[in-house]
Amino acid sequence: EAGVTQSPTHLIKTRGQQVTLRCSPISGHTSVYWYQQALGLGLQFLLWYDEGEERNRGNFPPRFSGRQFPNYSSELNVNALELEDSALYLCASSLSIGQMNTEAFFGQGTRLTVV
């Protein structure tokens, strides 16, 4: 069974540009989570989507946004990139919050470098 897949794996962008990161969840999972992990630091919660709706949002500016599609895949968009946005962006998926087993499984991440 395929795990969580993220694309691209690496990305280099210039300050001020916009970027879109993509995530395909495990088949049957309807919840998708996005996290930012700066080098050497912990996971910072960005967004949570469940069954097509945004359920929760972390303490990030509005230039971080996303959406979840009918097939439960998801996109993370970051506008007006800043140098401090350089990080590993991780996507995870789980069964819906209403299910019993809601452990999240992670993809390998997208390494974004802003120069």
Add this chain to the structure above:
Amino acid sequence: EDQVTQSPEALRLQEGESSSLNCSYTVSGLRGLFWYRQDPGKGPEFLFTLYSAGEEKEKERLKATLTKKESFLHITAPKPEDSATYLCAVQGLSLTSGTYKYIFGTGTRLKVLA
């Protein structure tokens, strides 16, 4: 405030030297507590889920336990390949927002020396 605190931040062990990692949390309506292993530059790898106090799970040299406000990850006779960052996460009802949250600790960096 919803919080997950892991200790110690870093731990160096000799091969075969058993130890425990701690994860304490503050969240109401706990749905589950999760342990992950993360290697540098990679996504976290799921290890265990614990749902209620008194529950224990084992996998090879790792054993996770849960009490009412904390969890322990016991590592028995570790090997160098166990070196990684171990993350704890809780899913529960946020005390501040009233919605469900999946909250991660900052992890314990484990180094096992041969």
